[in-house]
Every structure is written in C-alpha cells, then in structure tokens.
Amino acid sequence: MTTTELIESGTLELYVCGALPQDEAQYVFEEIQKNKDVRSEVQRIENTLMNLSSEAAPALSVMNWTSILNAITRTRTLGKDTSSNTTNWGAITGWAAAIACVGGIFWMLNQNNELENQVTISTEERNMLEEELEASTDMLVANEALLDVIRSKDYKAYTLPGNQAVAPTAYSKVYFNNDTNVAYIDTKGLPEAPEGKVYQVWSLMLEPLTPTSMGLIDDNTLASNGVHKFENLKDAPQAFGITLEPAGGSESPTLSQLYTLGTTAP
16 A cells, blocks of 8 residues: 555554554555654644544534644645545545544543443442431430439439419439439420520529539530430439520529429328
8 A cells, every 4th residue: 555545544543542453454564664644643633533533522613623624635645636535545544434433432431431420429428328327327326325324223213393473384314323413404395595695504502592503405415316425423412404505604693584393202
C-alpha cells in the first residue's frame, strides 16, 4: 500500500482509535516511524480528535461537525486536483469510526459517573443506617440499664403528684438509692418546658424546710428517653420537688412554679 493509499483508506483513523487488528496496527506503526507524511497525518488526526473530545457534549456542535468535515475534505489523493468532487469514502469511514470511538468513550465515562454517583449515594445511605443502628443500640443498652435500676431492690420508687394550683395533671417518678445517693427521675409526666425555661430538681429536708438543688433536667443529666440521673446527693432527702425556673436554673426554688412534689416517708 502506497503512502497515498494508506492516508486515503481510513486506516490511520482506525489506528488512532485502536480499532485495527494487531498485524495491521503493527504495519501502520512501522510506516509512522519511517514515513514523514504518514506521521504528520496521524498527528493531524490525533489533534482533531483531541479538540473534538475537549469540546464534546451530548450532541456535537456545528463547529465540531465543520471541523470534522474539513478534515475529511483535506484527505485527498496526493498529486491529483484538489478541486475534485470525488467523495473519499475511505476517509469518511475512518472518521466515522473515530467519531464512534470518541462517542463510545464519552458514553462509558457518563455511565461510570452515574455508577460513581450511585455508589456515593449507597455509601451515604449505608453510613446513615449504621449511625441509626448504633444510636438504637446505645438506646437499647441505656433502656436495659434503666430497667435494671427500676427492678433493683436497692432503688425505691416515689411518685411526685402535680401541684393542683400550677399543673394538676403533671406527675413525675423518682427511683432513689439510699446507699449510693443516686436518683433517677422519670419526667415523662411533665409538660414541655416553655422557651427560656428549664425544670430544676430539688431535694428537701422538711424540718426546717431546706431545699438543695440536685440539678437541671437537661441533656447533661439525660440517662435514657425521658429519664434523668442525679448523683452525689449530700443527704437522703425527705422529699423531692421539681420547679420551672429561668434558663440556667435558680439558687432557690420558685414556689409559685412548683410542678411536682412528693415525700419519701412510707
């Protein structure tokens, strides 16, 4: 095959796309090494495809099609009249294959991007499920620990009824260990604290009446869903009370906002 026949045949375009059988590809490679015209034509094809790929989109622009058609038109038989209207079917076939090759590459890239997005979504969903499972496991462990407390003979249960003048339907329950001075308080019977307010727990000695703050009902004392843990009580209380206080708590209870109160006397 002469240089002119090789350039016009469309074989070089197929070579650039890697679509030639191994023996033909080896032949073209050898021609590139020793033939300057073939080498220049291959470089021109590669540059055209690179420009095409850099500007590629779901549909080829008019500019890209013009560039391709111009490249095909320039592939003429050497030494013949370049004004001839003879169609170079070999070059057209080669360019068609090249365009199909580029299109296939971008289709695979799009498919790969879609798969990567799906993998990302699946990973995020898996992470969310793992976090939910971990939170559920922690809650289960906390609930089981709380059940052990409630069922333990070391803890005595006391019901704190609602203050009829402030919150007649409110109530709370205290589980108190007299040996360790640890108390668990179930607050599910309390209405939600208004914005800017917080519930505060008090241990009371009755004679004389001496309130001591045990702490606030907030996230810092939360042991499980609706149950709060209070430790290091100084003395075994004779009563427990819960008041509604400004955010941050108060040094002494606001008796007009006393929600629940109950004694530990049998």
